[in-house]
Amino acid sequence: MRIYTNDKYIKRRAKIGQYVSWAGLAVLGLGLFITIRTSPGVFLRFSNDPPALAREVSRNRNAIGFMGFDELALAEDPVRLLAIDGVTPTDETIDSGQYPLVDSGVAVAVLINPQNTWISEEGVSMAVLAQLFSTENNRWVDVDPGWPAQAMVRLSLPEEGNAAFDAFITVVMEPVYGASAEEVLVGTVNPNYSRMVLASFACLGIGFIAAQIGSYNQRRFNRPPRPDERLAKELKGFDDRYSLFSWMLPAAYVFLGPTGVYTFALREQGGVVTNERDKWKHKGSKLGFLLAFSNEGIGSPTVDAQSDAAKMEKYIAQHLPDAAVEVQPLALFINPQVKLELKSPTIPAVKPDQLKTLLRQRTKDSRLDPATLQQLQTLFETPAR
Secondary structure (H helix, E strand, C coil), X not given: CEEEECHHHHHHHHHHHHHHHHHHHHHHHHHHHHHHHCCCEEECEECCCHHHHHHHHHHCCCEEEEEEHHHHHHCCCCCEECCECCECCCHHHHHCCCCCCEECCEEEEEEECCCCCCCCCCCECHHHHHHHCCCCCCEHHHHCCCCCCXXXXXXXXXXXXXXXXXXXXXXXXXXXXXXXXXXXXXXXXXXXXXXXXXXXXXXXXXXXXXXXXXXXXXXXXXXXXXXXXXXXXXXXXXXXXXXXXXXXXXXXXXXXXXXXXXXXXXXXXXXXXXXXXXXXXXXXXXXXXXXXXXXXXXXXXXXXXXXXXXXXXXXXXXXXXXXXXXXXXXXXXXXXXXXXXXXXXXXXXXXXXXXXXXXXXXXXXXXXXXXXXXXXXXXXXXXXX
């Protein structure tokens, strides 16, 4: 058997596959970077009740929260009460007026995690406390250069009807932030968030499509053994009257011999492939979903093979109008692990070990006379791609 391969075309497609794959991965990386770095803003988180608030603070070393001093009796998880201006809230310090975070008889207690080692026992001043709860600052280090560069988690009970929340705004936030005190406490919104989300989705979508296109080209034109090399191996044994043309003609794989012209629709799926006339279904392994985005779907081998056959008939009619040639479509499942369950397929469908048997069965009927065969051989030897 003579083998004709369009090496220039294959190398060009392989190079395109590499470039597109790299570009796709780069754009995907950009999309992930935008996703990670973009946030809708910095917000105060609300807990349902005092026990839930204390629980969150006790579990997160970077958490800080506040609630009414009287509500502490409901909190069971271990927390540390933060001293304000050197005074820790107790019944005695509150009654004596020493504790500064009191408004209209409502005392507010600030809670931090017991493992917080960067805030000393002396606590913080009222001004620093306002900075801690200002959502203009996201990390501890934004408030004090000597503190960690970790993000703060700020917690409170819901503001509706919460006297401690109102007292915190009045005593802590308003002296520093004035009329914008509540807005600064509750949250600041990133004005570019929606644009960044759109940019992220665009990058992820474009990157995914580019990676798929690159992977498609890589599988067919770069990774050995290529499908055309595997096909040539399966057809080994035919004499020189037969020729295989890969990526030379309008159809990817064309087989020429005395019995006629054939086009192959190649599929690489393993597992179970079922067919009923021109309808195809593929059932892979249980772990196949892990490769769902990198493998090509089965599509319709019938349609692809018939389409390639029609292209070849048109090509032959354009160049050899006097040659009446019927191109025969075949579906070839190149993976030896595939299991075919066929029910009246519209075109022949075979596994690799069945291909030569099928073609040799057709040698009994010589479909091409020697003159036409030679004309086709000469025509097919010149790359059309």
